[in-house]
Amino acid sequence: MILILDEYFKKYPFTGDALKIITHFPTYIKQYKFLLESQWWSKEKLEEYQLIKLQKLLNHAYENVPYYYHLFKKHGIKPRDISSLKDIQKIPYLTKEIIRKNINKLRAKNYSRYKFEYITTGGSTGYPLGLYFERGNAEAKYSAFIQRMLNQSSCHLSNKHAYLINEDEIYRHHIFGKILSLSSFHLDEKNLHLYVKKLRKHKPKFIVAFPSALFQVAQFIEKNNIDCFSSLKAIFCSGETIYDWQRNKIEKTFNCRVHAFYSHNEQTVFATTCNHSNNYHISPEFGITEVIDQDGKSVTKENDVGEIVGTGFINFIFPLIRYKTQDKGVITLKKCRCGRDYPILKEIEGRMFEVMITKTNRYIPLTGFYGLIAKCSKNVIDWQLIQEREGELIIKIIKGKYFSNKDEQMIKNSLKNKFSKEIDFEIQYTNHIKLAPSGKKSFLIQKLSYNND
Numbered sequence: 001m002i003l004i005l006d007e008y009f010k011k012y013p014f015t016g017d018a019l020k021i022i023t024h025f026p027t028y029i030k031q032y033k034f035l036l037e038s039q040w041w042s043k044e045k046l047e048e049y050q051l052i053k054l055q056k057l058l059n060h061a062y063e064n065v066p067y068y069y070h071l072f073k074k075h076g077i078k079p080r081d082i083s084s085l086k087d088i089q090k091i092p093y094l095t096k097e098i099i100r101k102n103i104n105k106l107r108a109k110n111y112s113r114y115k116f117e118y119i120t121t122g123g124s125t126g127y128p129l130g131l132y133f134e135r136g137n138a139e140a141k142y143s144a145f146i147q148r149m150l151n152q153s154s155c156h157l158s159n160k161h162a163y164l165i166n167e168d169e170i171y172r173h174h175i176f177g178k179i180l181s182l183s184s185f186h187l188d189e190k191n192l193h194l195y196v197k198k199l200r201k202h203k204p205k206f207i208v209a210f211p212s213a214l215f216q217v218a219q220f221i222e223k224n225n226i227d228c229f230s231s232l233k234a235i236f237c238s239g240e241t242i243y244d245w246q247r248n249k250i251e252k253t254f255n256c257r258v259h260a261f262y263s264h265n266e267q268t269v270f271a272t273t274c275n276h277s278n279n280y281h282i283s284p285e286f287g288i289t290e291v292i293d294q295d296g297k298s299v300t301k302e303n304d305v306g307e308i309v310g311t312g313f314i315n316f317i318f319p320l321i322r323y324k325t326q327d328k329g330v331i332t333l334k335k336c337r338c339g340r341d342y343p344i345l346k347e348i349e350g351r352m353f354e355v356m357i358t359k360t361n362r363y364i365p366l367t368g369f370y371g372l373i374a375k376c377s378k379n380v381i382d383w384q385l386i387q388e389r390e391g392e393l394i395i396k397i398i399k400g401k402y403f404s405n406k407d408e409q410m411i412k413n414s415l416k417n418k419f420s421k422e423i424d425f426e427i428q429y430t431n432h433i434k435l436a437p438s439g440k441k442s443f444l445i446q447k448l449s450y451n452n453d
């Protein structure tokens with residue numbers, strides 16, 4: 001998700017790419033104006049809107065997307081048979097595996113070739129997943145949702161801001177100095193000094209960060225009695241579960257509201273906190289969100305936990321219908337005081353939220369680590385991490401047919417570069433990766449218990 005936002009700023013609309021601004025700015029404005037109104041619509045009106053969008057999406061998918069044409073034929077589904085939101089349950093789920101195997105068949109035929117923008121997402125799968133966005137258009141719409149979220153703290157995309165996310169460079173300025181990006185991978189004592197100095201000079205109005213990383217900055221600020229940054233109006237956390245103890249410390253140290261939002265590169269779900277609550281308000285304008293149990297049945301009662309499944313409305317070029325995110329949500333039926341009649345999740349947890357613990361007892365989220373091994377070597381069939389001691393990780397790898405010493409060296413070098421002296425790695429080769437009792441694979445078997453302070 002954050003990567004999309006980052007990509008957006010790299011390309012649009014401040015890059016001087018005049019054509020892109022002219023082409024896509026109206027899309028952004030139109031979406032943004034709509035969202036300002038729709039957030040106050042009643043549940044009934046929002047569902048009416050969703051049904052119209054769903055029918056449009058299904059007609060399009062049937063007519064233009066070979067994967068869905070064959071799927072609907074096989075299951076005897078006709079788009080016109082979908083006459084209520086519940087009817088979506090007639091359509092089989094879409095998994096990461098299906099996307100991987102059908103990437104070309106999921107492309108809509110009625111778009112010209114140059115409209116397809118290929119992106120990969122490490123996501124929570126452990127392997128890069130390839131997808132297509134409609135060039136410029138999907139980003140413009142997504143940005144309207146981001147801006148509406150920023151409105152809650154009177155922040156704007158054009159304000160100076162900072163990121164503390166998964167970056168290769170320790171820090172960098174981009175978009176004509178508007179954005180300062182700091183790497184969440186390099187949070188040692190020396191760089192924490194540097195980051196605080198950089199933030200002070202940059203004067204961001206808001207920060208977008210992985211909560212575990214910003215928590216460490218907060219700890220450092222507190223330990224060294226550093227004054228807070230007066231320019232800051234809000235912090236927006238994403239990419240990991242944010243725990244109350246993290247939020248409390250970050251809010252206290254930075255003296256501003258910490259919001260959280262949930263989204264992913266696949267662009268099927270978008271949910272944010274509001275000024276009255278730390279629960280996640282799911283944007284119905286972004287798509288249809290379902291929560292399902294292990295048998296694939298919808299769960300709808302208070303405190304029910306299930307997998308989040310999304311049907312996205314903003315990227316028709318590569319439609320994802322009933323996409324299984326592998327993240328989990330906890331349902332609440334309580335209405336929020338803010339007045340938005342949105343479905344609400346109390347908590348969101350996912351595979352992507354797992355953390356590794358370093359020698360100095362720091363938590364490094366697995367976000368960013370995912371895909372790293374697969375990126376280094378195409379000859380790895382499967383992998384799993386096991387942590388038994390702080391600062392030590394065992395990597396179990398199932399070798400592919402062509403795996404060689406060169407692959408091993410590439411993996412070692414890449415890990416060394418990324419994690420420097422924080423974590424020692426031991427590679428073990430195996431023929432079998434153990435699955436969790438649910439049958440799902442856990443990419444990290446964390447045997448250490450978490451220390452909250």
Ligand SMILES: [Zn+2]
Binds near residue numbers: 275338339340
């Ligand atoms: Zn609310």
